[in-house]
Structure formats: C-alpha cells, structure tokens
Amino acid sequence: MIGALGALLGQAGHRIVAAYDGDEALRRFKSEEPDLVLLDLAMPGLDGATVCREIRALSDTPIVIVSGEQDLGVTVELLDAGADDYIRKPFSGDELLARTRAVVRRREGVKRRSGAGWSLDRARHEIRWNGQPLNVTVTEFRILERLLERLGEVVERRELLLYAWHGVPDPDPLWLKPHVARLRDKLRAAGAPEPAAVRGVGYKIEESTAS
Numbered sequence: 441m442i443g444a445l446g447a448l449l450g451q452a453g454h455r456i457v458a459a460y461d462g463d464e465a466l467r468r469f470k471s472e473e474p475d476l477v478l479l480d481l482a483m484p485g486l487d488g489a490t491v492c493r494e495i496r497a498l499s500d501t502p503i504v505i506v507s508g509e510q511d512l513g514v515t516v517e518l519l520d521a522g523a524d525d526y527i528r529k530p531f532s533g534d535e536l537l538a539r540t541r542a543v544v545r546r547r548e549g550v551k552r553r554s555g556a557g558w559s560l561d562r563a564r565h566e567i568r569w570n571g572q573p574l575n576v577t578v579t580e581f582r583i584l585e586r587l588l589e590r591l592g593e594v595v596e597r598r599e600l601l602l603y604a605w606h607g608v609p610d611p612d613p614l615w616l617k618p619h620v621a622r623l624r625d626k627l628r629a630a631g632a633p634e635p636a637a638v639r640g641v642g643y644k645i646e647e648s649t650a651s
Contacts, residue, residue, distance in 0.1 A: 445478060445506075448533045449540075462486025466494055474501065476540055479523075481507040481514075489518060496522030500562040502543040506536075519606050520578055522562060526606075557632070558588055569632035579604050580623045583616075587635055587645045596642040 446456045457472045459465035461484040469477065477495060481488035492503055505518055508529040515526050524543045527536060559568040567574050567584055576584060582604040587595055597616055604619070605611040620643060624634045635643040 445536070448536065449478075452537055460484070462488065462491045465491050469495055469501075470498070473499075476544060477501055477503045478506050478540070479503055481505065481509055481518075489514075489521065492518055492523050493521050496562065502540075504540060504543055506531075516606070516608075522565075524562075558591075560585060560588060569627070569630050572630050574626055574630055574632070576623065576626060577619075579619050580626070582606070583619060583623060583635075587643060591645055592647040594638045594642050594644045598642075600642060 446458060449456055457468055457474055459468045463485040465479070465483070466486065479488045479492060479495075483491070486494075488505065488507065492505070495501065495503060502524045503522065505515075505523045505526045506529070507526070509515070510528070518526060525539055527539055557570055559571070560566075561568075565578075565581060567576060567581065567588075574584075583600055586600055586603045597613065601611040601613065601616055605615065620635055620637075627634045633645050635645050637643055
C-alpha cells in the first residue's frame, strides 16, 4: 500500500516520508514532524491504534486512518483516541486526496481562531476561551470543534450529527439538541460565545474578539 499511496501523493505535490512498522512510524514522526499522518492499522511492531494514541499525545498533527477494518466499534475508538478521519479500503485516489485536503483545511481553520479568544488543542483534547479551559465531553468537544472550524457560518444539523457521532451510519437527530444545550450552559458559564440556532438549518457561533 505504501508504494501506491506514495506515488499518488507524490503526483499531487506532497513530500512523502514512509515507515514500514509502528516503531519506525513513531521515530520518523518525531524526527520529520510531518504535516499529516496516513496510518494503517495492521503494521508489524506497534499497531496503528497504539501509534495513533502515541502521536496524539505528542502533537495535534492531523491523522487519517487507512484500513480495511469493518468493525464500527474500532472506528469510533480510534476517532475518540484522536484520529481526524477514517478511510476504509478499497477507496479511490480522488477520495483519499479530497479527505486529506479537508482534514488539513479544518485544522488550519481552527488554528486561525487562536488569538481571537478560542484555542483548540486536539492532543490534550482541550478547548479554551480567553485562556480558560472548558470542561466538555467527547461529543461536546466534537460539536464545538466543528462550529469553530466554521466560525461565523451556519453548520447544518446533519453535518454536526455526522461529525459528532462519526462512524454511526444514521445518528438520531434528537441526539443533537440536548448536547448543544449542555454545551451552551458551559460556554455561558465561561463567558464564551454560545451556538445560536438558525431555524430549520443548524447552528453557528459568531466571530468575536477576546476581551
């Protein structure tokens, strides 16, 4: 798989750093500091899940899992462990490139919010407002993360559902409202901007300057 992916990404203008087992992957990550990690689960030595957790403990570098694993529980576990996306084999080259571009865009969008009140650290699973950490659950974190990626824009309810419950084929629309309500309470207590409902569409957080 490394050869085919390397050729595809190289043609798209990326510089490739390859590793053939989990231990080498961690060593090369620390020495090369890549902008994105494509990670297979089935590797000699440390498996992909362990490598994912180790990388996320060190950095907020985007991680995309590339695997043939069909177990939904594994997908959810890896996303909760810090992976940014999960691509199941077989996949097309266009899909892989599109997903990697989207992951990088999302991460850059969040980084641009830092210094304007918001600060997001995926490695520590932490979001701060004006330097104050917010005590949010995993689901609340993902909802707020997506809203911050699209700060000032309306994010549709369906998009928030699919992102917050990534890997669940058909999340119940009723799940979203109570989680947003609890998130609002926490943001209000911190003096942070709250998600505003846009009737019939979704939610948005307005851009704001830190006070």
